Amino acid sequence: MAPHLSTANALYLWHHVGLAQVRDEEPDLSVRQMTILLSIYLEPPPHTVRGLAAKLHVSKPVITRALDAMGKLGLVTRRRDQDDLRNVLIQRTVGGSLYLERLADLVSAKSNEL
Amino acid sequence: MAPHLSTANALYLWHHVGLAQVRDEEPDLSVRQMTILLSIYLEPPPHTVRGLAAKLHVSKPVITRALDAMGKLGLVTRRRDQDDLRNVLIQRTVGGSLYLERLADLVSAKSNEL
DNA sequence: CAAGAATGAAACGGCTCCGTAACAATATCG
DNA sequence: CGATATTGTTACGGAGCCGTTTCATTCTTG
Numbered sequence: 001m002a003p004h005l006s007t008a009n010a011l012y013l014w015h016h017v018g019l020a021q022v023r024d025e026e027p028d029l030s031v032r033q034m035t036i037l038l039s040i041y042l043e044p045p046p047h048t049v050r051g052l053a054a055k056l057h058v059s060k061p062v063i064t065r066a067l068d069a070m071g072k073l074g075l076v077t078r079r080r081d082q083d084d085l086r087n088v089l090i091q092r093t094v095g096g097s098l099y100l101e102r103l104a105d106l107v108s109a110k111s112n113e114l
Numbered sequence: 115m116a117p118h119l120s121t122a123n124a125l126y127l128w129h130h131v132g133l134a135q136v137r138d139e140e141p142d143l144s145v146r147q148m149t150i151l152l153s154i155y156l157e158p159p160p161h162t163v164r165g166l167a168a169k170l171h172v173s174k175p176v177i178t179r180a181l182d183a184m185g186k187l188g189l190v191t192r193r194r195d196q197d198d199l200r201n202v203l204i205q206r207t208v209g210g211s212l213y214l215e216r217l218a219d220l221v222s223a224k225s226n227e228l
Numbered sequence: 229c230a231a232g233a234a235t236g237a238a239a240c241g242g243c244t245c246c247g248t249a250a251c252a253a254t255a256t257c258g
Numbered sequence: 259c260g261a262t263a264t265t266g267t268t269a270c271g272g273a274g275c276c277g278t279t280t281c282a283t284t285c286t287t288g
Contacts (some may be wrong), residue, residue, distance in 0.1 A: 005119070010221035015156050018149030024169045027246095028145040030275080035132030040127055049236055055185060057137045058275065064237060069274080086235040086284045100125060107124035111225075141276095144245080163266055168240070178267060183244085200254050200265040 009114045016110045017103075032058070033066045037075060040090055041100055046081070047090040075099055123228045130224045131217075146172070147180045151189060154204055161197070161204040190214055216228055 005013070021028050029037065039055060040047050049067070053060045067090060070076045074095035081087035120126070135142050138228050139193060143151065153169060163181070167174045184190045188209035195201035 005222050005225035007215070007218035007222045010218045010225065011152060011156060014217065014221065015149065015152035018145055018152060019170065021145050022149050027274095030137050030144065031142040032275090035129065035136050038125060038129035038132060042125060050234085056133065060236065061238085061278085062276075063160055065275070068237095084235085084285070088236060101121070103128065104121035104124045107128065108119050108121045111119035111124065146245090164264085174266065175248085175268085176246075179245070198255070198265085202266060 005111065005114070009111075012114060013107065013110055017106055020106055029070070030066075032056070032062065033070055036063065036066050037070060037096060037100065040076060040098065041092055045091075046091070048081075048085075048087050049090075052090070070096075119225065119228070123225075127224055128222065128226060131220055143184075144180075146170070146176065147184055150177065150180050151184060151210060151214065154190060155206055155210060159203070159205075160201075162195075162201050163204075166204070184210075185225055 011079075028042045035056060036052055039052060049060050049063045052063045056063075057109055067076060067078060071078065074093060076096055079089050081089050084103055130173050149170060150166055163177045166172075166177045170177075181190060181192060183219060185192065188207060190210055191205045191207055192202050193205055195203050
């Protein structure tokens with residue numbers, strides 16, 4: 001399986017996915033929020049505020065607020081780390097998995113039809 | 115050339131591009147702005163506020179404001195339609211082409227290495 | 229223990245974007 | 259022509275995110 005994607009097709013793909021996200025009524029996740037969400041779901045736990053902030057080159061409050069927003073949408077949850085009570089462990093949810101699954105299907109389907 | 119992209123790889127791709135956009139200091143384009151920009155560059159002219167609003171299922175002021183913002187960044191320009199002075203024709207710029215070229219390269223390169 | 233470091237959250241002012249409702253300019257049509 | 263429709267913009271109040279600073283809690287370590 002060789003996923004060659006020409007530069008032209010890359011833009012078509014981006015356009016298609018953007019259109020789908022803009023058209024449905026749900027408020028779009030910002031690029032930052034989406035990237036945080038993907039980090040949580042693609043990389044091995046544990047995930048902490050500080051770790052995510054370092055990985056994205058962003059301040060900690062940015063992470064905290066993004067987690068607040070996505071938590072309200074049911075895409076992630078937080079739990080205190082029992083081994084170090086200063087830490088907050090960010091956890092996946094069914095809602096978040098579903099959300100990314102839909103995104104992945106959209107991207108994959110479009111890329112295959114290009 | 116068969117651009118098969120598995121759902122897993124689709125998310126990796128999205129994550130990679132998101133990371134690149136978040137990490138550099140430049141303020142991210144919103145999903146709406148990006149989609150408008152891509153519409154302008156990928157679809158045949160002429161492009162009008164009304165047409166874009168209809169295509170994205172979005173109100174006209176959303177388009178106007180996005181054009182204001184992206185105009186300030188040098189990604190698009192506006193010109194009055196001489197055949198119907200009510201219309202505004204949205205036009206591409208060198209800056210916009212360059213911006214999307216960089217995005218396309220990023221996406222394409224990452225997809226090929228997956 | 230006490231003092232300092234580390235972690236995540238809250239507070240603050242600022243900026244951008246939103247949705248809706250007006251609005252000015254232009255075109256169309258009876 | 260005059261009335262109506264169309265196009266894009268502006269105005270307004272509200273909501274969300276930003277960057278920085280400050281804070282409460284917890285851990286580490288001398």
